[in-house]
Amino acid sequence: MKTYRDIAGDGGSDVLGQVAEREARRRTRMALVARKFAVMSGKGGVGKSMVTVNLAAALALRGHRVGILDADINGPCVAQMLGVRDRMLKLGAGGVAPVEGPLGIKVVSMDLLLPGGAVPVIWNAPMQQHRFTWLGAAEAGALGEFLADTLWGELDFLLIDLPPGPERYPDFHDLLPECDGAIVVTIPSGVAMLTVKRSIVLAQTLQAKVFGVVENMAGYQCEQCGALQALFAGEGESTEQTPGVPVLGRIPFDPRITRCCDQGVPFVSAHHDTPAAQAIMEIAVRIGARCAAWGGGR
């Protein structure tokens, strides 16, 4: 009796052909983007989206053309952090035009398809019970469409803000094999570092490149004396101990970062003379230098 592999085609739907067509569209769009980095974290609450937005702003301030794909389907916040929540994506020639935010940063997010307020992402489905059976496929399908249908145009950098979780980056890498690597955001705590290491090992095991680590909330500058003090116990150990993955930089905590995120203003441009903003700018310089050393792109 014939087996699955003995039979050519699927009898009429040509599902593989449909998938190949979408991947071809994605490759065409992505061919115009020089560098594509996923920003990930093993755990939530480490400031991944803040780092994404401000790294994008720092790269834009250095004259690069930058886009952000907010890949956090259920908890999108990039549009809020860039002050563009009141705008919507637009249909253009053969695709969807991203919204342009401060410093010319192009943004695509689920948030830009929803009406204002706190409307959650809910998928129309015959049954909302047992959503776990299809939700992952729905989210991956949405990301696949964003990648294939967004008219980014020519970009120097596309940053993809992933939801938290060690598995997110390798899963995303399957959707965008051209991804140049992951920028892993962490905080200097033992618990966060353990998850980061786990995330890096998982990514490396699944052949997904890791570009470097950014340590957020790395100390706090005293407003009175200006000295940098530790925020977390055990600070100062750690990030270098991740073999083969360089530390791109450490960003000290600054309460104005949160305020800027809430107001939709990139901190790095609003408070460019602060240690935190300078740390982010230095990370952007390091990323640019490493990419230049690679040469090519796209």
Add this chain to the structure above:
Amino acid sequence: MKFLCVACDEAMKLVEAADTPHGDSLTVIFRCARCEHRVALLTNPQETQLVHSLGVAIGGRTTPPQPLARVRATLNAASPLWTEEAERRLQRVPEFVRPMVRDNIERHARERGCREVTCEVMDEARSGMGM
């Protein structure tokens, strides 16, 4: 997924694929070209949603895929997207009434089941508003 006629050891061909009226099940019929034997694949609601989530058309695609088609079709409360031409036209409306006009046109589009705001939708909405 492929179907094999066991008696003929022959791959079966797709005859028809359709959603049920409630949209909670897919009916996909296959036929053996040699013995004409037919079988129907019937999916449960979760399987149906899984297939829809993959963004592929069972039975084959008859029209070219539209931008973000699957997301816009399945995202509850998704706002309709404006074409660039429609957006340009909206920008000609005085700024102080533009948000109200935008809301009215989007409401009209949603009520009509339109996922896109085109100039034609704007015209329809305007006549509906008595403008």
